Amino acid sequence: MLTGKKIVLGVSGGIAAYKAAALTSKLVQAGAEVKVIMTPSAKNFVAPTTFQALSRNPVYTDTFDEQDPSQIQHIDVADWADLFLLAPATANLIGKLANGLADDMLSTTLLATEAPVYIAPAMNVHMYSHPAVLKNMHQLDQWGFRFIEPGEGYLACGYVGKGRLEEPLTIVEVLEKEMDKQQLLKGKKVLISAGPTREKIDPVRYFTNPSTGKMGYALARQAKALGAEVTLVSGPVNLATPAGVTRIDVTTAEEMHEQMLTHFPDQDLVIKSAAVADYRPRITYDHKMKKSPGDYVVEMERTRDILAELGERKEHQYLIGFAAETQEVERYGREKLDKKNLDGIVVNNVADEGAGFGHDTNASLWMTKSGQVEAFPLMSKDELAEGILRRAAKEMSGDVV
Template sequence: MMRGKRIVLGISGGIAAYKAATLASQLTQAGADVRVIMTQSATKFITPLTLQILSKHEVAIDTFDEKDPEVVSHIDIADHADLVVIAPATANVIAKLAHGIADDMLSTTCLATTAPVMIAPAMNVHMYDHPTVRQNMEQLQGLGIHFIEPGSGPLACGYVGKGRMAEPEEIMAYIASFFMKKQPLRGKKVLITAGPTIEPVDPVRFFSNHSSGKMGYAIAEVAAEAGAEVTIISGPVPLQTPAGVERFSIQTAEEMKEEVLKRLADSDIIIKAAAVADYRPKVVQTQKIKKNDHELTLTLEKTTDIAAEVGKRKKANQIFVGFAAETNDVEKHAIDKLKRKGMDLIVANDVTLEGAGFGTDTNIVTLYDANGCVKQLPQMTKQKVATELIAVIGERLHD
């Protein structure tokens, strides 16, 4: 469950810094993308080269050591973090975070990130029990920071008591437990449709649409990270299948219908994000239609309404989510579609808005159920839209 997660490992200046090498190694072996930040004092206890070799990435130390002119390093690390773990965390670092001090790479990154933060304290027993340190930790806990309790026993300073950093195996277990709690779809089967369909006219021509498949693939990736067993039925798109997702490629609306109905009964959640053709040529020519000086008339027939079929057949314990790409009266059309087709949720967007709709990396959507608006989202990446959608589905699943 840590595979592919970007974990920022912050190491501050305490003797327990040597344990961070084992933690970095274990996280990397578990499939995490580990980015290490060391304070200057941490480098007195363990070399950056050791952490670079174990994490397979350059270690960040100096806020002003900008190697890539395309990004600001601490912001880039902060933005891409799924989790920040500070181990060991000295009393000094804890105090900085509690009071918003940003005077080095680690504290600056922690203030800039929106990712969850875990702290594994390590210090002398009397420092750990000092009222100021306890107050700082309580303040950080109130802000949602997670603390991994230190152990008791002989300390490097010669004292015996509480203050030794938790062992790397304990921290690994805590991180695993954290990510498990973030898997609201664990054990569930999710069926997703994505991309366009293409309807042939003759051997060289077809009807299709502008769907890129990016939204459906983002949902598949997030659903898999949320613990689900994910199947994606995809029209022709040049996108890489997300890790852990089973993909079935189709061309036409009829092929998509067959694949969906074949797997419908086994699915707990059905998310129909594909842009399926509503019409297809009634007759597909076996030879290329030659150009002439006259008009060409094609007779079209309706394709099977896959969403309506799913709505008719879905069971009470299944969640059915649809999409509505609209150009006007978005709420009215979206709720009407949801009710007509037996959906539980619908994700609607106005494709005329800049930053929304087909082909973009961002979207602007509103989630509706039969009672109206559930959640309105501002412009954000399709990955973040997918995260919000999966969170709403998870809440309903466990309600």
């Protein structure tokens, strides 16, 4: 799966840089074309000529050493790459990338590339568990960067623990699996709604719900990782846009209705995971309402049922809905699946610990029009998202078990 792939290997300054030489050789043997960028510190461990000999390409070490005057070096390399691999990725490099810093050839090129980036960390066990490093890795994960976890064992510092760069052959195997995964939804257009909506009473008050958008954003990340062209219609959330995903921000149920129906016709897969308000205030005010004695009653009116309309308009699209329930999960899920003409539905029992709104994990029941029923145990929302998308892709291709 790496044959013909253009890979930029970023090597930063740690003792594990010596493994990057073997990794370069393995990537070339797998059929990839490899260009290496070294940080200044990396040159203290391995000479650039080593990587030049193994990759059969020039090695980049200095942003200002323009090898071709007709091109801007770091932009040209950034555009050339099919994927970026950082191995070893030190705490310093991870921190710079997570905070948008660019002070050398590698970090500058990383900010300029639109290729998927895979990060293989390598550092002391205590550095790897430091709150600052964990925060930076979490930020990169939220942006859609992929991590190749370090192994456990004897480290150069003398400690034994997690932080050792994964073995070159294993890294190559991971990349091959990732390239294979990208074929699953390649060429498909995927539309996803995520997050809550807000229905205004006056300029300072509104009705909403506890949705954080984490599930929808996980679906968008994983759909992109599987090769799809992804459009994300998002209610107001505090989440970063996944890399390579087109995001459309909305606030109200009516705005989400408009955007979903606008983009629906040319999509292949549509997933409505947003928690859209069922009701909104019948009357709204342009100025803040002042407190007054006694109770205040808000008359509510129904919002339009986006999922039902999509089900009615569905032609070639594979349509998935979400349902949040607290009891009789399978019965209510089946009723919604049939009533709204869905192809699949993900039913969350939000009463279960660790599932539903606000959590990084979820446990769900997957049901399809074709009769499949599968329970997903408690897992990360990204794992669940990939599981849902894989099953939907199989059904879309006609490969129904």
